[in-house]
Amino acid sequence: MKLLSAAQTRALDQATIQNQQISSADLMERAATAVTNWLLDELQPAYGIAIYVFCGPGNNGGDGLAVARQLYRAGYAVQVWLLKTGKHSADFTHNRQQLPAEIPCQELDPDKLPAVTADAVVVDALFGTGLSRPLEGEAAVVVKYLNESGATVVAVDLPSGLFADAPQPADSAVINAHYTLSFELPKLAFLLPQNAKFVGDWRRLPIELDQEVMHNVAVDNHFVTADELRGCLPKRPKFGHKGTFGHALLLAGSRGKIGAAVLASRACLRGGVGLLTTRVPAVGYNIIQISDPEAMCLADPNPDFLTELPDLQPYDAIGIGPGLGQHDSSREVLRQLLETTRVPLVIDADALNLLGANPDLLALLPPGSLLTPHPKEFERLVGEPARDDYHRLDQLRRFAARTRCYCVLKGAYTALATPDGPLYFNSTGNPGMATGGSGDVLTGLLLALRADKRLSPLDAALLGLHAHGRAGDLTLPHTGHAGLLASDIIRFIGPALEELVG
Numbered sequence: 080m081k082l083l084s085a086a087q088t089r090a091l092d093q094a095t096i097q098n099q100q101i102s103s104a105d106l107m108e109r110a111a112t113a114v115t116n117w118l119l120d121e122l123q124p125a126y127g128i129a130i131y132v133f134c135g136p137g138n139n140g141g142d143g144l145a146v147a148r149q150l151y152r153a154g155y156a157v158q159v160w161l162l163k164t165g166k167h168s169a170d171f172t173h174n175r176q177q178l179p180a181e182i183p184c185q186e187l188d189p190d191k192l193p194a195v196t197a198d199a200v201v202v203d204a205l206f207g208t209g210l211s212r213p214l215e216g217e218a219a220v221v222v223k224y225l226n227e228s229g230a231t232v233v234a235v236d237l238p239s240g241l242f243a244d245a246p247q248p249a250d251s252a253v254i255n256a257h258y259t260l261s262f263e264l265p266k267l268a269f270l271l272p273q274n275a276k277f278v279g280d281w282r283r284l285p286i287e288l289d290q291e292v293m294h295n296v297a298v299d300n301h302f303v304t305a306d307e308l309r310g311c312l313p314k315r316p317k318f319g320h321k322g323t324f325g326h327a328l329l330l331a332g333s334r335g336k337i338g339a340a341v342l343a344s345r346a347c348l349r350g351g352v353g354l355l356t357t358r359v360p361a362v363g364y365n366i367i368q369i370s371d372p373e374a375m376c377l378a379d380p381n382p383d384f385l386t387e388l389p390d391l392q393p394y395d396a397i398g399i400g401p402g403l404g405q406h407d408s409s410r411e412v413l414r415q416l417l418e419t420t421r422v423p424l425v426i427d428a429d430a431l432n433l434l435g436a437n438p439d440l441l442a443l444l445p446p447g448s449l450l451t452p453h454p455k456e457f458e459r460l461v462g463e464p465a466r467d468d469y470h471r472l473d474q475l476r477r478f479a480a481r482t483r484c485y486c487v488l489k490g491a492y493t494a495l496a497t498p499d500g501p502l503y504f505n506s507t508g509n510p511g512m513a514t515g516g517s518g519d520v521l522t523g524l525l526l527a528l529r530a531d532k533r534l535s536p537l538d539a540a541l542l543g544l545h546a547h548g549r550a551g552d553l554t555l556p557h558t559g560h561a562g563l564l565a566s567d568i569i570r571f572i573g574p575a576l577e578e579l580v581g
């Protein structure tokens with residue numbers, strides 16, 4: 080699913096009107112109907128509850144006016160409040176004229192705002208994708224007032240004051256919505272941690288925008304859905320054998336962190352790898368053999384950390400990092416690996432920290448490698464803190480382009496940057512996964528998929544990120560959020576992958 084800029088959204092809007100031979104008021108009616116239906120079917124406000132619809136001067140306000148009319152017809156006690164500022168759009172004016180006279184409709188006076196009680200529902204239709212500057216004056220006063228009201232706020236298309244795809248000044252007024260109902264597609268702003276308190280729970284309301292135009296428009300950002308990935312994981316052929324699915328090598332663990340190697344190994348096995356060899360320091364030998372009997376184990380001569388690279392000849396993909404530690408000898412193992420390997424690499428955790436601390440190592444990174452930092456590891460990797468989440472995405476994009484690598488930025492909507500530009504945001508997962516070891520599981524799973532020669536680097540990464548989050552979601556009925564352990568995610572990797580098999 081594509082994430083469009085505000086300008087692209089407007090163009091899509093226009094193309095829909097032209098190609099479907101409808102008026103812009105018809106499209107607005109469609110949008111308003113989708114919002115009304117969501118309110119009635121999902122929010123289900125009690126009859127008699129006060130519903131306040133706050134409308135701005137543009138088409139977002141026009142949507143609000145049409146929603147107010149529809150809610151009134153459905154029997155709700157609605158009142159409409161209009162911002163004084165701004166030039167009314169044609170469709171605003173059209174819907175203002177269509178508003179039944181029985182609906183109270185007044186202009187807002189910032190010195191005498193309506194008493195909005197905490198049990199009320201507020202429909203925020205002040206500004207949408209047409210926001211051209213941060214809110215000030217009257218609009219800012221109204222937004223701050225609504226944020227303090229305690230009412231349930233439902234934002235139409237976008238929380239007012241929030242830019243769809245760019246940062247706004249830290250102290251500017253933005254609606255804190257409980258729900259945001261976005262037309263047709265989500266917006267980049269919804270996927271960034273810094274906007275969570277503005278956006279609340281977001282929903283996508285389809286309004287039949289022109290599919291062909293949407294298909295052809297080039298974008299910088301994608302939101303990857305299950306529908307798009309279903310069928311992308313090749314079926315295991317009837318006569319497939321271990322060799323068909325690749326032999327992976329995992330270099331992981333140090334004293335006290337052999338668990339990371341156990342988790343990554345098991346996730347790799349559950350990810351469908353044909354064969355797995357795990358290289359751990361000697362202290363980990365028995366642990367791996369007992370915990371993951373399906374894996375072969377190659378112990379390093381050193382008891383505590385890795386000091387020697389094994390012969391790489393047998394392997395189709397190599398993962399390095401979980402629980403590795405940052406000992407000088409392990410750094411040299413990483414150096415040797417980067418210098419000699421020709422197979423796909425998955426690089427995580429301390430291996431990333433070593434890259435960040437040693438720019439000479441970073442220069443050796445083979446193109447096509449897959450890196451999996453969380454935000455702190457990413458900061459160490461690029462050596463510069465991000466100003467905000469948008470800046471961090473820029474850094475991510477530039478890093479992938481410069482190194483010709485695939486780089487993941489882990490989080491609630493994990494982003495994947497590709498060497499050629501676009502970012503892909505993962506749609507699965509839950510906050511229960513914010514627990515030690517979840518990242519090690521991801522590394523193991525991605526390693527299995529990179530060892531499968533039938534998959535492109537992009538498909539392997541997208542499938543792995545999706546299945547990891549989906550496995551985390553499948554655990555919830557059994558564990559809840561607080562009780563979710565990284566090893567629970569591993570149990571559901573199989574079912575999560577099965578959903579994607581073509």
Ligand SMILES: NC(=O)C1=CN([C@@H]2O[C@H](COP(=O)(O)OP(=O)(O)OC[C@H]3O[C@@H](n4cnc5c(N)ncnc54)[C@H](OP(=O)(O)O)[C@@H]3O)[C@@H](O)[C@H]2O)[C@@H](O)CC1
Binds near residue numbers: 236
């Ligand atoms: N695309 C779709 O799929 C569909 C879109 N639809 C709806 O249209 C919405 C977009 O409508 P829109 O373009 O009229 O913009 P909107 O957000 O109402 O605001 C523009 C007005 O606000 C003003 N203004 C801006 N910033 C300001 C500020 N800081 N402070 C004060 N004023 C400010 C701006 O003035 P100007 O920038 O020109 O000075 C202009 O007057 C979209 O979000 C969705 O709800 C649906 O109906 C149909 C399907």
Ligand SMILES: Nc1ncnc2c1ncn2[C@@H]1O[C@H](COP(=O)(O)OP(=O)(O)O)[C@@H](O)[C@H]1O
Binds near residue numbers: 493512548
């Ligand atoms: N709130 C969340 N929603 C969805 N996924 C999450 C959330 N928090 C963490 N995760 C996922 O859990 C994993 C955590 O990885 P990481 O921070 O490396 O953990 P660790 O180092 O303990 O293994 C990542 O894949 C991340 O995307």
Ligand SMILES: [K+]
Binds near residue numbers: 139235237238239
């Ligand atoms: K809005």
